[in-house]
Amino acid sequence: MGYSIAYLSLVVLIPLAGLLIRVSAMSWADFVRVAFSDRALAAYRLTFGASFIAATINAVLGTLLAWVLTRYRFPGRKILDALVDFPFALPTAVAGLTLANLFSQTGWLGQFLVPLGIHLAYTTGGIVLALTFVSLPFVVRTLQPVLEEFEVELEEAAATLGAGRWCTFRRVVFPALLPALMTGFALAFARAVGEYGSVLFISSNKPYVSEITPQVIMGWLDQFEYANAMAVAVVMLSASFAILITINLLERWASRFQR
Amino acid sequence: MSIELRHVSKRFGSVSAVEDVSLTVADGELVALLGPSGGGKTTVLRMIAGLEVPTSGDLLVRGERVNDVPVQKRNIGFVFQSYALFKTMSVFDNVAFGLKIRNTPPAEMQARVDELLKLFGLDGLGRRLPHQLSGGQRQRVAIARALAPRPSVLLLDEPFGAVDAKIRQELREWLVRLHRELHVTTIFVTHDQEEAMEVSNRIVIFSRGRLEQIGSPRDVYEQPKNEFVARFIGVLNVLELTVRGGAARLNELSFPSHGVAEGETLRIGFRPYAVQISSNLQEHPHSAVIRHVYFLGVQLRLELETPSGLILRTRIVKDEFLRQGLEQGSSVSFQIREYRVLSTGANNLSPEVATVHSAANFAEGI
Numbered sequence: 001m002g003y004s005i006a007y008l009s010l011v012v013l014i015p016l017a018g019l020l021i022r023v024s025a026m027s028w029a030d031f032v033r034v035a036f037s038d039r040a041l042a043a044y045r046l047t048f049g050a051s052f053i054a055a056t057i058n059a060v061l062g063t064l065l066a067w068v069l070t071r072y073r074f075p076g077r078k079i080l081d082a083l084v085d086f087p088f089a090l091p092t093a094v095a096g097l098t099l100a101n102l103f104s105q106t107g108w109l110g111q112f113l114v115p116l117g118i119h120l121a122y123t124t125g126g127i128v129l130a131l132t133f134v135s136l137p138f139v140v141r142t143l144q145p146v147l148e149e150f151e152v153e154l155e156e157a158a159a160t161l162g163a164g165r166w167c168t169f170r171r172v173v174f175p176a177l178l179p180a181l182m183t184g185f186a187l188a189f190a191r192a193v194g195e196y197g198s199v200l201f202i203s204s205n206k207p208y209v210s211e212i213t214p215q216v217i218m219g220w221l222d223q224f225e226y227a228n229a230m231a232v233a234v235v236m237l238s239a240s241f242a243i244l245i246t247i248n249l250l251e252r253w254a255s256r257f258q259r
Numbered sequence: 260m261s262i263e264l265r266h267v268s269k270r271f272g273s274v275s276a277v278e279d280v281s282l283t284v285a286d287g288e289l290v291a292l293l294g295p296s297g298g299g300k301t302t303v304l305r306m307i308a309g310l311e312v313p314t315s316g317d318l319l320v321r322g323e324r325v326n327d328v329p330v331q332k333r334n335i336g337f338v339f340q341s342y343a344l345f346k347t348m349s350v351f352d353n354v355a356f357g358l359k360i361r362n363t364p365p366a367e368m369q370a371r372v373d374e375l376l377k378l379f380g381l382d383g384l385g386r387r388l389p390h391q392l393s394g395g396q397r398q399r400v401a402i403a404r405a406l407a408p409r410p411s412v413l414l415l416d417e418p419f420g421a422v423d424a425k426i427r428q429e430l431r432e433w434l435v436r437l438h439r440e441l442h443v444t445t446i447f448v449t450h451d452q453e454e455a456m457e458v459s460n461r462i463v464i465f466s467r468g469r470l471e472q473i474g475s476p477r478d479v480y481e482q483p484k485n486e487f488v489a490r491f492i493g494v495l496n497v498l499e500l501t502v503r504g505g506a507a508r509l510n511e512l513s514f515p516s517h518g519v520a521e522g523e524t525l526r527i528g529f530r531p532y533a534v535q536i537s538s539n540l541q542e543h544p545h546s547a548v549i550r551h552v553y554f555l556g557v558q559l560r561l562e563l564e565t566p567s568g569l570i571l572r573t574r575i576v577k578d579e580f581l582r583q584g585l586e587q588g589s590s591v592s593f594q595i596r597e598y599r600v601l602s603t604g605a606n607n608l609s610p611e612v613a614t615v616h617s618a619a620n621f622a623e624g625i
Contacts (some may be wrong), residue, residue: 153343156310159330160337161357161408171356175347257347257388 019237022229035231038209040216043232047213048239050124051192054131055139058188059181062139069140070147084140087133096130096198103129104203122204127212130202131192138191139184146180179255186247193240261286262307262444267316269302276302278468279316284446284461289438294465298581300448303465304414307446309333320411320578336405336443340417342397344389350376351385351402356376357408375403390572395426406443415447419454431458452492456480464488468494486601489528494560496534497601498572500525510567511545512595519603533561534573536591543592547571552587563593600622 023031034040069081087095103110103120113120120126150173158168196214203210213236220229262284269277277299284290292300305311306318309330317324322422325333345353354375357491358368366439376382389397398418405413418434419427435458438445449455455462456476464471464479464487471491471495472484483489488499500507500514507514509527519525537543547563550570559580575585 131385151341151343153339153341154345156330157337157339157343157345157404158356160308160310160333160335161404162331162360163356164331172345172347257390 002226004114016237019230019233022227023234026227026231030227031231034220034228035235039211040213040232040235042208043211043213043216044235044239046124046127046210047236048243050127050131050212051135051189051195053128054135054192055185055189057128058135059131059185060138062136062188063143063177063181064182066140066143066147072143084137087136092134092195092197093201095133096201099126099130099133099198100202106126120202122202122210124203124210127199127210128203130198131195134195134198135188135191138187139181142180142184142187143177146177150176175254179251182251182254186244186251189247190240190244193236261321262446263317263319263322264303264307265317265319267303267306267318269299269311270314276468277306277313280468280470281316282463282470282473284444287442287444289377289435289445289458289460290447291459291462292446292465293452293462293491293577294450296450297389297467298450298465299468300463300465301416302468304416304446304448305402307412308337308414321398328533334404334408334411336408336413338398338401338405338413338415338418340420342389342401344397344400344404346389348388348389349385350381350389352394353389353400354403354407356555357406361408368583371407371491375407375562389486394422395430395520398430402437406441411444413443413445415445417449418447419449419451427454434458456492462492463493466491482514483599486526486528489601494531495528496531497526497528498569500527510569511565514598517600517603524602525603526601527598528601529595531572531574533573533596533598534563534593535596536563536573536575536585536593538585538589538591540590540592543594545593547591547593549585549587549589549591563591576592 026034065084069077069084069169099120100122101107103113103126104122105111105114110120118125120129154172154176155168158172163171194214196218197214199212200215203212203215205211205215217229217232217236220226220232263284264280267277267280268275280299280303292303294300298542302311303405303466306313309325309328309332315327318326320333328593345356351372353604354372355368358371363371367432372385373382376385379402379598381396381399381403384392384396389400392400402413402415402418419430422430432485434447447458459476461473462476462479463473466487472479472488474482479488479492483492486497489495498509498512500509501524502508502516502521505516505521507516507519507527514525517525535543536547540546545565547565550564551562553560553562554577557577558574561573561575563573565571571593575578
């Protein structure tokens with residue numbers, strides 16, 4: 001207990017406190033002017049919006065991937081399983097660079113997609129793609145143990161009672177997975193909100209259009225306006241915190257059936 | 260509903276789980292599938308349910324082949340050993356599940372679930388979640404859930420395995436009562452011979468994927484077809500005798516040779532009740548010491564040790580035990596009233612010889 005608190009303080013709480021103290025030196029009017037400027041608001045919308053979409057995509061595809069990895073035995077399963085962690089290991093800047101290269105007009109995939117009107121490099125779509133990539137492991141890794149422990153008998157019981165596969169999934173499997181899925185979603189979302197490196201490369205970084213919040217912060221830092229950067233950071237911090245708490249409460253509600 | 264298995268086999272890869280099993284269960288029967296674990300009994304149950312498909316052979320329900328009918332369409336109720344209750348659903352929703360799937364009108368569903376909860380002593384618990392119930396209650400929910408859509412067969416896999424001994428006894432009696440009231444054809448799997456004897460009308464004994472014997476509890480106890488059944492059902496004393504000087508002998512005990520050649524061996528078996536004891540040391544031909552007394556209630560199980568160290572098990576009514584003034588360590592005389600020849604030396608692998616021999620008057624070599 002004491003150890004946990006000490007560790008948490010050192011790593012999380014003290015830096016946060018430093019941030020807040022720095023911001024508290026600003027006047028309220030200044031804070032509002034900077035933190036809720038049009039440019040900042042557009043960036044918040046993009047950051048949280050794109051992160052939400054990315055986390056949702058991962059919730060669906062990650063569930064599918066976790067399902068396949070736990071339920072089926074096929075050659076290359078171990079390799080696929082290891083690949084899930086790839087976005088963890090890869091420096092995100094490299095990921096951004098790779099994706100931008102892949103989907104640009106002359107890229108491997110871009111040369112086919114761009115003529116179809118699908119622009120993924122240097123657009124908001126590209127941001128979602130990058131965020132989906134970096135947050136991919138979270139849903140898969142939180143669902144895997146739950147799926148592995150899931151009793152096959154529950155599905156068999158549903159089948160003996162007349163339920164088809166889809167009905168069994170919807171009524172029996174999914175509700176049991178929901179708490180873990182929400183944890184995975186929350187982690188993926190948090191990761192996406194904090195992402196910077198990969199977006200830098202794949203986004204066109206235009207203010208008001210395709211600029212995410214960390215870039216706004218960087219912008220202020222480049223002008224040596226530390227307090228302004230902190231103000232924007234505090235808004236982002238509070239929003240992330242609020243979202244995480246909400247998801248936590250939802251998760252608790254979804255897992256009410258557990259001991 | 261009648262169920263028939265015709266030469267059914269099931270292999271998992273190269274492992275044979277069930278081999279050439281044929282059996283018929285009549286409408287309304289209460290049948291136990293009994294055998295040691297790994298005997299194939301659960302696989303048979305799962306094949307009847309449609310959870311496994313036979314590798315070969317036919318499965319018939321009311322005379323119709325159902326091998327390819329999916330589990331959802333078989334209209335069976337299956338109770339899993341782990342109960343497999345839906346943890347995210349209330350007791351009510353668990354029981355109502357099969358009815359919901361069948362799009363039962365809400366009023367009818369409500370009535371059916373209430374009826375079952377009441378019948379199973381679960382009224383008032385409808386809103387609880389499975390983890391808020393005791394083991395016995397969970398099991399009753401599992402059975403209620405299986406019965407709700409009015410299945411034509413109820414299948415139970417080790418229904419009493421996961422509850423403690425006292426509740427197990429209650430559940431057994433309760434299952435018998437339930438079967439009497441609902442009259443649904445019921446097949447259950449157990450490895451506990453006492454449970455099978457007590458609950459079922461008919462017992463099907465499996466070992467290593469093969470069907471060893473089918474019969475009433477009394478049949479399999481009194482007329483076991485082979486040594487496996489004889490040893491598995493109830494307690495059996497088994498002696499391995501060698502024929503010397505015209506009689507089959509083991510230490511101080513001797514029996515007729517049953518035509519077995521000199522020097523060959525012979526296995527015999529006898530139930531504890533066949534061993535008669537007396538505190539009067541002159542009354543019976545052999546002597547022994549009571550080495551251990553197990554209290555089973557009205558009856559006692561005794562372990563006798565002969566002077567040469569043979570251990571024999573016998574039963575005696577408590578009153579008789581007390582009347583004779585016996586206790587642990589008492590010397591007694593005994594005789595073996597009847598026994599079966601399980602196998603003879605030349606014929607060791609087909610132990611189907613099962614003749615009762617009265618040993619009472621055989622006084623050779625005493």
